[in-house]
Amino acid sequence: MRGVPHGLICGLLLVLTSCGSDGQRDDQGRQLPPAPMGVTAVAGSATSVHVMWNLASGDPAATQYVVYRDGTKVKEVPAAEHMVDITRLEPSTTYTFTVRALDADGAPGLPSEQVSATTPAAVAADDQAPTSPGRANGRTVGSGSVQLSWQKSTDDRGVASYDIYQGDSKIHSVGGGLTATVVTGLRAGTSYSFTVKARDAADNVSPPSSAVRLTTAAGSDDGKGTAPTDFRATTHLGDDGAYYLDLSWTPPPVDGVITEYQILLDAKVTTSLVWGTTAPSGKATYSFYVGRDAGVKHRVRIRAMLPDGTWGGYSAEATVTTGAKK
Template sequence: MAVGVGSVVLPVAANAGEEDSALGAACRVADRSTVWWASGEVLLTNKGDRPVRDWTAEFDVSQGQVTLDNPWAYELRQDGKHVTIKPIADRADVAAGGNRPVKVGINPAGKGMPEITGCRVNGASGNGGDTGTTPAVPADSGSFAKDHTAVHLMWKPPAGGAEIVRYEVFQNGKQLKTVKDTMTDIERLAPATRYTFKVRAVRSDGRTTGFSKDIVLTTLAAPGQDKAKPVIPADLEATASGPYQAALRWRAATDDVAVTGYRIYRNGAKVQEADAKATSATVSGLTASTAHRFKVTAVDASGKESDPTREAQVTTTAAPDGTGTAAPGDFAATTAVKQDGGVTQHYLNLTWSVPQGVGQITTYQVHLNGKPAQTFMWGAGDPVLPVPTVKGSREVLVGSHPGSTYTVKIRARLGDGTWGAFSRELTVRTAG
């Protein structure tokens, strides 16, 4: 894959903690927000000389349900008014000396203008880059229930500071064991029971860090213990939260042992899952100006699935560009020349705005004179190119012929795997 204009080669990203002192966050509710639908932004700023890969941004919202514009790159959890955002895998590094805006939506349902407070990143106060004094803590890293009597806890080391010599593991508030590794099994637990664990680190100087966030796990049901499937979740509602998203709400289901999660279906096909405490979800990657049908089921500790809720239908709003599907906006094309030995090569420099709310976009296709000419991919290759989230740019080689006229347009492969609408088509002429 050729590296074009706008490509940035990054050094190896830092692990969590290596650049935390350089990482800051600022949160705000955007201008032109309303009491019915507000937009917000978490702006991560990295003043260090290395990119930061692992980060956790947090804030409190005065009211409303918070959603992500790009759920393929980030994981959002909302517990009451507290919101936590983390990157998925390696899709959202904060570049050295750069920043990363994370766009969110807030649905206050007409109850007043929402406010954002308590902005921070990696446990430290944000305030536009002030890292604060909150002590670093271990972070959950994929803990899970093994069976009906055991769970497996995993965590990441805390950021910076003195060498860590051991970890203390607490169960339901009482210290259970001490380990040297960043994982351990907890056994001899009761089946189908909810447990809360915390971990803190002990440094070489004897001081302890703060506690990790609660790691809440429910053991599986014992064989034969869970005899009934869950009761159907009640009162499913679906509302459009933009051209490409829908917000779902339902009442919690019940089970004879324990509900462990929910499954969300769109037009009859499962599209995502939610955890046991969830009573809402945002489904992204939808088509604008289109009716979508949703159902929700509950799942229990033995894997039994409830009957589905009644079907809720919602029609997404029209796309801003009027196409009905997400098209790259602000599309522009200019010409340029480069010398290749004794040959003058002509290029088109393309720029565009990345479609929002349709999942992570890593692939674009360029058409010249009505035919596919080149496909660009980000997030792959050597070096790995960072995926553009707001603005994209690339160059296209069109040959050594001066004074030639081309029509050019571009489209994106959306997060659900389908192609979006084309940008506007431009006519350009090479120099000469």
């Protein structure tokens, strides 16, 4: 598989079929878990930060995650979870976080990229909680995810974050400037109840929003709600006399960062690509070699690895012919 020069590909993203990286091995040659991708950190209050990452995919499977703050281990999280609140922090302070996956023997894999978050300033004598988020709504997105939205809360000192609850359990936090999120990793044909609470810098928490009750679709579906959108495919003739397929798409809206995609060319998996640096949150592009013959018709689709470790739905299929006039 060829596209842009090999060194450039591996610097920007890891193409699993061409870069040849098989992860980290220990002194005995054992394969260790890959580094968690898509790590984000958002201040939840003056004394807490919400850290989130994508469930690591690869062999061996992760059995646990360890979160580090400024190089010191602060939390251990079960393998089925990919987010945690780090508390007891200092106000107006910048912290750096990394995450590592552990294998069944407790051996750590490579650390994730470092991410930083700065807690807001402490607010003296603030005992007034934000108002309850208003007009909470939601819709199912197929059998495994839902999209939630709400009207912003008000607070005399400002809202620092919103906490999302599934029943009585907090499942996520988003920044105070957001009023929508997508929750993935749900069971098909299952009823859920979600609420939203606002939090200020002093850790005062609002009453919950009205409950949003949703039932995911039964059975499997085509995952349209988790598929990349605005998918386009064109071809061009390279300087080497070969034809290349040029793809562009918009990542699906999910709770977290999408770092891995899989390309289906002519009904066969052609390659998986993983961003090794910052993954695009807006329009994404990728170009790869498809051959030297003109007049060859290709069908192509793409899908994303969701932050919960499951594959999303395939995009709409695009059809292109090498050498065809635009």
